[in-house]
Amino acid sequence: MYKISSTAKDREIEVLADKSPTWLAELRRDAWQRAETLEAPSRKDEYWRYTDLDLLNPESFQRLEHGGSTAPLKRLPQRASSALELSGTGSGGKIIHADGALFSAGLSEEAAAKGVIFTDLETAVTEHEELIRPRLGKLVGAADIFTARNLALHRGGAFLYVPPGVELSAPMQSLHWLGMQGTLIQPRTVVVVGRGAKVVFNDIYTSAPLARASLVNPVTELYAAEDSQVGWVTWQDWGEGVRHLSTVKATMAANARLNTMLVTLGGEFSRTWKECELAGEGAQSVMLGLYFAHRKQHFEHWTVQDHLAPHTRSDLLYKGALDDQARTVYYGTIKVRPDANNTDAYQANRNLALSGSARANTNPQLEIENNDVRCSHGATVGRVDEEHLYYLMSRGIGRADARKLLIFGFFNEVLGRAQWSGMHELLSESILRKLAAEK
Amino acid sequence: MSKPILVLENLHAAVEGTEILRGVNLELPPGEVHALMGPNGSGKSTLANVLMGHPAYEVTAGRILFKGEDVTELEADRRSRLGMFLAFQYPVEVPGVSMLNFLRQSLNARRDQDLKPREFRTLVDGKLKLLGMDKAFARRNLNEGFSGGEKKRNEVLQLALLEPELAILDETDSGLDIDALRIVSESVNSMRGPGIGFLVITHYMRILDYLEPDVVHIMLGGRIVKSGGPELAGELEAKGYDSVRKQYGEPAPQEEATAP
DSSP states (O other), rough: OOOOOOOHHHHHHHHHHHOOOOHHHHHHHHHHHHHSSOOOOOOGGGGHHHGGGGEEEEEEEEOOSSSSSOOOSSSOOOOHHHHHBBBSOOOSSEEETTTEEEEEEEEEEHHHHOOOEEHHHHHHHHHHHHHHHTTTTTSSSSSSHHHHHHHHHOOOEEEEEEEETTBBBBEEEEEEOOOSSEEEEEEEEEEEOOOTTTTEEEEEEEEOOSSSSSEEOOEEEEOOOOOOOOEEEEEEOOTTEEEEEEEEEEEEEOOOOOEEEEEESSSSEEEEEEEEEESSSTTTEEEEEEEEETTEEEEEEEEEEEOOOOEEEEEEEEEEEETTTTTTEEEEEEOOOTOOSSSSEEEEEEEEETTTEEEEEEEEEEEEEOOSSSEEEEEEEEEEOOOHHHHHTTTTTTHHHHHHHHHHHHHHHHHTTTOOHHHHHHHHHHHHHHHOOOO | OOOOEEEEEEEEETTTEEEEEEEEEEEEOOOOOOEEOOOOTSSSHHHHHHHHHHTEEEEEEEEEEETTTTTTTTHHHHHHHHEEEEOSSSOOOOOOOBHHHHHHHHHHHHHHHHHOHHHHHHHHHHHHHTTTTGGGGGGSBTTOOHHHHHHHHHHHEEEEEEEEEEEEEETTTOOHHHHHHHHHHHHHHHHHHBBOOOOEESSHHHHHHHOOEEEEEETTTTTTEEEEHHHHHHHHHHOHHHHHHHHHOOOOGGGGGGGO
């Protein structure tokens, strides 16, 4: 599968390599070679057994030679600007891409004065080589054909650097908008948070509905230094027709705190790989996830909580609702390495099936190589409780409204733990929109 | 006498094919408090849930008239909006649903108008105070992590807020200590009036000392076998349910023999 005409592929990698600084050109070419030699994934592979790989064939999509849009966006659409409110009002900086090309970039005076760097990746690789070169491609390299292709052919994406000790109150925001049909975009984002620094990052993906599918294959690498505190919200609310295949990997040094919240709502296919490496003693990670799939949406959430150092703690809760003929997969692994004494690792995945024909798979895995751990994992797939429904209805609330209350109640356990003020409203709107689409 | 608020005519109901109510007849005029007593398993809670429209119970014969309207086939939300209320014996915990959101939606449904936020808060705070409940109560999730007593009080709070015309209290007294029982009874007494009828289901006589029912019904084997004045409760207390059973020939199921 995935046959590519050699002229087209060579031309693309060469165009990109030519535009890159030497070190990156080399990285790109190596990754391309690797991508060439890697075997295409198949459903026999445990990691791809739920995925319709035909949906992800890069050759079905037209690549953008210059990373540009054919009809440049003039103004940010409403759906995108409202998504920027998910952390409440205020922004420390915004990098906005439309169809893979930079649309706008801005940094608040406060952040600039504190030495924060927030640019598009193309600018960063030439202007901040010393910061980015040791890190780009180091956390997410060329492990599989998709990440290898991203490393070779990435265009767009953001670079954030927060110097040691700097605390930012307003979130730094990266938004990807998509208006083009049948295209492929592969942004790469690198975030470096210095020792003792504090920041919230919003990673937002949204678009209008597309009649012909586009594929988005983003990669994100996050470095959280000692004692840093990072809040991380990923908001995926693509319009219909978008296929999303994302890889995020974070590495945390000693006593770093990472609070992440992943929201998946949109697209026809969405697969996220989110890996958190607790590499330094005392690192603590909270990983929250929330998804709502309807119609024929197919969502996969893959997570890894990788404990390498002693006294580390990770706590994961993913909750999702699924309606109509939707399909969701959760596959989560807790790894406790031999050196990770005194580890706390928790993982829970809860699913609420709203229709008889929706299907949820949930697959928690443990790989424990140390005896000194406290570890728990649990997974459930349930339905709306008829007794709950009856109780609410006995107080005059109509069936449809009672059901909504219960669905929001289900999500509130996650939302209550995520301290982002604008998210409730934004999420309510999206969920209500989905429920309203019901037959 | 004014038109009854509730009339049950030969009401039969089954759950999963097993008939539990076998012909209940009852008339409850507005302004009256009726006590419904009977041993465990006699069908009291089933009757309460059938009256409220629990989807698992099927009415197999007879009908329920509320203010003269046949509500037998209505869903629970319609019954509530018409003015029926059930204080549950075991209120369910509804995780993640905030009390305030829930109370606001049910009040708006009952009144068929959207209350202004300030009006709503004043109303809720007033009722909380009346029931000796802390304001923080309303900021919690619906029954989530509530103690048994808190759940019962929450039922009475909802009763006070929704101002129904028929209130069915299903063993609201069980699980309450004497102080809580007094507060609950006092607030129920304060709601009494010509516009509301009460059907108080209880296993014990205790709550009846506070509520002073106009009529006492005794239920056995899915039927009301005896009705009378408040003296019937006293008689029952003196002689126990066994004497009623002897009189009406209903065999005592095993689990009832040990009921307190």
